[in-house]
Amino acid sequence: MKSRNKLIVASFAFGAIVAAAPVPVTTQSPQYDLLITGATVVDGTGSPGRRADVAIRGGRILSVGKIDRTAAKEVIDASGLTLAPGFIDVHTHADDIWERPKAENFVRMGVTSIVAGNCGSSASDIAAAFDRAAQTPASVNFATLIGHNTVRRAVMGTADRAPSAGELQKMKALVWKGMADGAVGLSTGLQYVPGTYSKTPEIIDLARVAANAGGLYASHMRNEGTALEASVEEALRIGEAAGARVQISHLKVDSPRRWGASGKALALIDAARKRRQEVEADQYAYTAASSSLGIRFPSWALEGGQTKISERLNDAATWGRIKGEIKELLAERGLQDLSFAKIASYRADPSLNGLSMADAAGKLKGSTTADAQLETARDMMLAGGASMVYHFMSDEDVHRIMKHPFVGFASDSGVLVPGAGVPHPRGYGNNARVLGEYVRVRKVITLPEAIRKMTSLPANHFRFKDRGVIKEGYAADIVLFDANTVTDAATFEQPHAYATGIPYVLVNGVVVVKNGAHTGATPGALLRSVAPR
Ligand SMILES: [Zn+2]
Structure with missing residues (x-):
């Protein structure tokens, strides 16, 4: 991989995080900050679980195996629990993370890293957003995309037409600035105003700017039902022409008349991957979506x-x-x-x-x-x-999409305020629902596969290079859950309920959830891409 694709990490809680080299044993001080013993480690690669202890120092995983507990300052006895990498949620709308930095709905379902700026909508000034996030540290690691709708609105308002050459140039400059400021790619929201007024060539031009800076192209497609296949093809064509990795957001079939079409959409993704195109997707584990009321109206209106x-x-x-x-x-x-x-x-x-x-x-x-x-x-x-x-999907499509090895899980949620409105329950339950309902009850996929889809799969695609696997030298983002009881508690009727069966969550080696309660700790890091100069 080219060096410009590398991601650097700026810790804003306790100084720079550096990859920790093994520290020599001394009799004066413990070798590890924290030792987790007795858990079944499902490491995020898709490998089956194995019993191992995990030792942490300086925010990093220092050792995995059989480890002497007297060498640790603090020990968590995790017998009977499953230990996995913290879940990475690449499709969120937590753009104002600093407003509710505890991000409790995310961490309580095991999410330790989030990507904001999705569906074409992001902060307009990525540098300013990172500054605010640095001033008010969060409990989760934070990355963001730069949104096409945000950029288009800044240059053209909500005009229903193609950009002039000058306007296109301005949009490209804004995408370039967003990438230089640390965005991980460009997102589109082609069902929303004003992105819905854009044509494919405009998006190719902007996605190329993001790709040249090492970013990917994440797409809320133009249509997820009646024109699903054409929309997947458009996303793939944009990625191919722009030289951008593609992330198809919240893949679904949202029209009863098209139920079953997920097979065709996935076949298009498979064919592109065969052509060596780097394309993945994400989904949430529900048969209902959430969006604006306006999305039901014709775009011209x-x-x-x-x-x-x-x-x-x-x-x-x-x-x-x-x-x-x-x-x-x-x-x-x-x-x-x-x-x-x-x-x-x-x-x-x-x-x-x-x-x-x-x-x-x-x-x-x-x-x-x-x-x-x-x-x-x-x-x-x-x-x-x-x-x-919107309740308009089928179980069959959700299951088929879930079984695809290059579709991960993402909530499509923002940071939620307990008691406010009746939001989609995915923001409280998505990852826990996968582990409880789809792994344990319905057996749609195995536990190691579900964990891989929440960890190393998105980490590799988004180039979070030292996250998503339980491995020496990797960031100590860790979830401990009870595979026999973990479940989502949030329902469509009563969404404001935290997931259960997840007693511990660590972010950069710091305990953020302890015995099922938020500790108040905010050790989240900023995950910025490094754009070329
Ligand atoms: Zn969307």
């Missing part, structure tokens, strides 16, 4: 910001046209109305949070018909929109 959106919705003829197109979009997907949609967070009237659109229409309009639901959606868009949970 969302151009120009809230004032223009309201003008269109308030004009009877234009609203009639919008409503007709929404119905068509639903019908194409095999959906009759909006009853598959539940309100996650609606600022204008939080009493609707948790209700399906049918129930909300019943409450507000006295009717649950498709028309009443669409009128309710119109009212909600006029009041600023809402975030939603």
Whole structure:
């Protein structure tokens, strides 16, 4: 690998983390800061578990094997528990990590590193974001992508057209700056304004800038249902033309009419990998998604910001046209109305949070018909929109995607505030749900495979070069869980519940979760890419 792809680590909790060389034994001081004994080590490579002790010093794993416990300052007896590398969540929206630095929903499900800036939306100034993150250290390691939507909005607003040569040049400069400031790649959100107005060549040009700086291309694709295959092909074409590694975000089949199409999407990924293209994907372990209410509206209706959106919705003829197109979009997907949609967070009237659109229409309009639901959606868009949970996937597709060896797990969540709204439960439960529901109960994949998909797989693809494996010299990001009981507790009805069966989580050798409770420690590091000069 070229040196420009290397990632450096800036610790902001206790000085620079350096790869620790073995320290000679002395009689005066213990050799290890911390020793974890008796656990079954599932090391993240996909190898089966084996009994071993793990010794930590200076934030690094110093030794794995049979280790004398008198050589340690502190010992955690982990008999009966499974020890794995801390989970790496490459698809998050924790862009304001410093606002809630304990990141408790993440660490309590075993996540020790997160990547923000997904779906095209990131901090506009990556250097400033890293500065803020450095001033307020977090409990998890933090990396970010630079978002296409953020860059496009800064240069072109929400214009529904191709960029001029000058605008494209400005966008390229912003992507270059983001990469130079330490972003790990470029993300797109091609179902959202304004990224949805871009064409493939624009994205190729911007992804090439990121690739030249060692970054990857992470894509929330243009369509995840009716045009799933074409959208996967577009992501692959962008990666190929730009010379960028590709991460397909939250891979799914989101339309009942297309259920089963995951096989075709995965076959496209396999064919690209056969051509030696570096492409991977991630998923969350649920049959529901979460997104904006606006995503159900035709993109032309969302151009120009809230004032223009309201003008269109308030004009009877234009609203009639919008409503007709929404119905068509639903019908194409095999959906009759909006009853598959539940309100996650609606600022204008939080009493609707948790209700399906049918129930909300019943409450507000006295009717649950498709028309009443669409009128309710119109009212909600006029009041600023809402975030939603969409129940429209099949178990079969989720399972098939999960079995693919190059699809990892990611939550698509931000740092959550307990009690706020009725968010998708993935932010509290995703990794624990994989280990409990999909490994232990449904046996879709094995435990070592699940761990590999949460650790070394994303670490390699994102070039977090000394994370994701339990190995001498690697960062001591470690999760201890009970493989017999680990489970997600968050449900769609009651999402604000932490995962259980995960008594210990360490980040850079510091205990962040102890006996199932957050210790308050914030030893997270900044994972910055190094761009060429
Ligand atoms: Zn997305």
